[in-house]
Amino acid sequence: AQTVTQSQPEMSVQEAETVTLSCTYDTSESDYYLFWYKQPPSRQMILVIRQEAYKQQNATENRFSVNFQKAAKSFSLKISDSQLGDAAMYFCAYTGTASKLTFGTGTRLQVTL
Amino acid sequence: DAEITQSPRHKITETGRQVTLACHQTWNHNNMFWYRQDLGHGLRLIHYSYGVQDTNKGEVSDGYSVSRSNTEDLPLTLESAASSQTSVYFCASSEWGLGEAFFGQGTRLTVV
Numbered sequence: 073a074q075t076v077t078q079s080q081p082e083m084s085v086q087e088a089e090t091v092t093l094s095c096t097y098d099t100s101e102s103d104y105y106l107f108w109y110k111q112p113p114s115r116q117m118i119l120v121i122r123q124e125a126y127k128q129q130n131a132t133e134n135r136f137s138v139n140f141q142k143a144a145k146s147f148s149l150k151i152s153d154s155q156l157g158d159a160a161m162y163f164c165a166y167t168g169t170a171s172k173l174t175f176g177t178g179t180r181l182q183v184t185l
Numbered sequence: 186d187a188e189i190t191q192s193p194r195h196k197i198t199e200t201g202r203q204v205t206l207a208c209h210q211t212w213n214h215n216n217m218f219w220y221r222q223d224l225g226h227g228l229r230l231i232h233y234s235y236g237v238q239d240t241n242k243g244e245v246s247d248g249y250s251v252s253r254s255n256t257e258d259l260p261l262t263l264e265s266a267a268s269s270q271t272s273v274y275f276c277a278s279s280e281w282g283l284g285e286a287f288f289g290q291g292t293r294l295t296v297v
Binding site (some may be wrong): 076078103106107115116117119122123163167171172173174175176178 | 204218219225229230235243275277284285286290
């Protein structure tokens with residue numbers, strides 16, 4: 073079975089600074105996707121960024137980028153120029169051939185002035 | 186625009202009652218999922234379906250059931266609600282090969 077581990081329950085970053093959230097996963101599959109979802113206080117699950125395992129290039133979406141290390145099974149999220157609106161719970165998630173999402177336990181990100 | 190909606194958004198029920206949470210999607214996705222979210226556990230899979238008449242158990246399926254009679258709906262039933270089932274429930278849908286899942290707004294269920 074696949075597992076996803078987020079070892080940072082809480083992180084804090086100052087506005088305009090950069091923060092990196094960590095995620096590791098375990099799988100025996102070769103074809104899969106990895107995601108970062110953001111959950112603000114509204115409870116809505118918002119897709120931040122996705123990475124296909126077969127792509128060597130790291131995904132980037134505006135201020136959000138990932139560091140995908142396939143051999144190490146590591147998938148970290150970097151948020152640049154942090155904004156107050158980035159404060160939320162962030163979940164790392166994995167999906168493979170069965171199309172089911174497996175989530176990590178989440179990292180709560182605080183953004184301070 | 187296509188969407189996935191859950192109802193109700195909030196519900197309080199008593200121990201032992203049967204409760205059904207609704208999930209309706211207009212994406213025309215084959216895959217639908219129910220998750221529960223609890224502090225310290227992230228989202229855990231309860232049940233899922235790959236199409237009409239197909240249902241499968243997830244990692245925390247005890248005390249829950251689902252049925253899939255059409256593509257759009259996957260209702261989740263708590264057969265006899267227990268306090269341990271107090272949680273936030275999310276429905277999601279996806280299509281094969283795309284990876285990404287789309288989520289409903291969540292239902293906060295309190296069992297007293």
